[in-house]
Amino acid sequence: MSGRGTGRTPLVVVGDALLDRDIAGTADRLAPDAPVPVVDECAERVRPGGAALAAWLAARDGREVTLVTGVGDDPASRTLRELLDPWLTVVPLPLTGDLPEKTRVLARDRPVVRLDRGDGRAREATRQARSALRSAKAVLVSDYGRGTADALRDALAAHPPLVWDPHPRGGPPVPGTRLVTPAEKEARAFAPADGEPAAGLRAAARDAAALVRDWRAAAVAVTLGARGALLSYGEHPLLVPAPAAHPGDSCGAGDRFAAGAAGLLADGALVGEAVEGAVGAASAFVAAGGAGALPPAGAEPAPAAPDTDDPHALAAQIRARHGTVVAAGGCFDLLHAGHVGLLQAARGLGDCLVVCVNSDTSVRRRKGDGRPVNPLADRVRVLRALACVDAVAVFDEDTPERLLADLRPDVWVKGGDYAGADLPEAALLQEWNGQAVLLPYLDGHSSTGLLARAAEGAR
Structure with missing residues (x-):
């Protein structure tokens, strides 16, 4: 079942889906056998993660979305499909192993520990996936380093995406990508070492300029958390500050940024305008509680905003x-x-x-x-x-x-x-x-x- 259509440009998201779980409760004491908190009165919530979160957020924006990702027949994959089916169309790639799951245990909304399991990787491209890319009007790559972008690299190179959200374990974006959105630490890891020490905005500006050249991207926006984002076309970077600093849960903010930027670019915004809008959307997302505060994903999407003059x-x-x-x-x-x-x-x-x-x-x-x-x-x-x-x-x-x-x-x-x-x-x-x-x-x-x-x- 496809997502909502409201006249906005449809979006194809290519990347690695995860299943995220939050087990949240209270912690007022330590365990008697080890100095670790005891989390009581736990409630569990599941939601799409990774590229699936970016795709679901774009669908919640009122956009028709197709997600090309690796999914299998394991329990985590089936749960994810149930969450996504009311909102968007999934084009599956064969998966080796089980879909990755990331479980956070939270006490009073603060993470205590994270548990990861599932080593599934997208095995190969399919004819259906290649067809979806050939007909796509706008593409977002949400690369979590689990094979989907690599399997479709030749198709992506033929039609460079609007936005590529990279991961240290993934490959570089294809040349010609309009906007690449690494986080500050990711940009530092990706950028070639030049032997000159730098920190803060100077380092981010230097890394962004180097990545524009190395990746042959039109622009790179280094996300800076509560400070906003630094946009570079190769020199003279533009700092786009966040409207306000929020101390809330930042989980999923990068996906919110990438989905927002891709949607704005798809609808005709300039790169600078898209980054400004994405910074504002990510800031509001964190202020509202981040991914942990999102409404249940499996519910049927509400119809598009009514066409009314009132x-x-x-x-x-x-x-x-x-x-x-x-x-x-x-x-x-x-x-x-x-x-x-x-x-x-x-x-x-x-x-x-x-x-x-x-x-x-x-x-x-x-x-x-x-x-x-x-x-x-x-x-x-x-x-x-x-x-x-x-x-x-x-x-x-x-x-x-x-x-x-x-x-x-x-x-x-x-x-x-x-x-x-x-x-x-x-x-x-x-x-x-x-x-x-x-x-x-x-x-x-x-x-x-x-x-x-x-x-x-x-x-």
């Missing part, structure tokens, strides 16, 4: 399905690249995006006579035409607090140009446990600046 009805339906409602606001007088990048990144943070737009009188009070240049009806029509926007809501006040109190979004997004400023909406969202976040904003893009340049050119 933003309140849309928010209510998404909330009833335990989805995440995201809202973003602004005048959007002259829609430009900065707006589009922000809204695409915001949509990646949840299950629907409601754009809160100032009415004409509200814009006039804020911007002065002569604004808005485009009347409300035109601004709303342009916003609704964006694939990342699910609904538009209008407010007459100077600020959207009253509208937000009615919509009660889970996430409220502001552009990074508000950094350091007071955000009155942040306190409001705390009333229903919502979160206000900042996303990076493209420098040099503003409606006011566009109007000034147009006026200068007309002289």
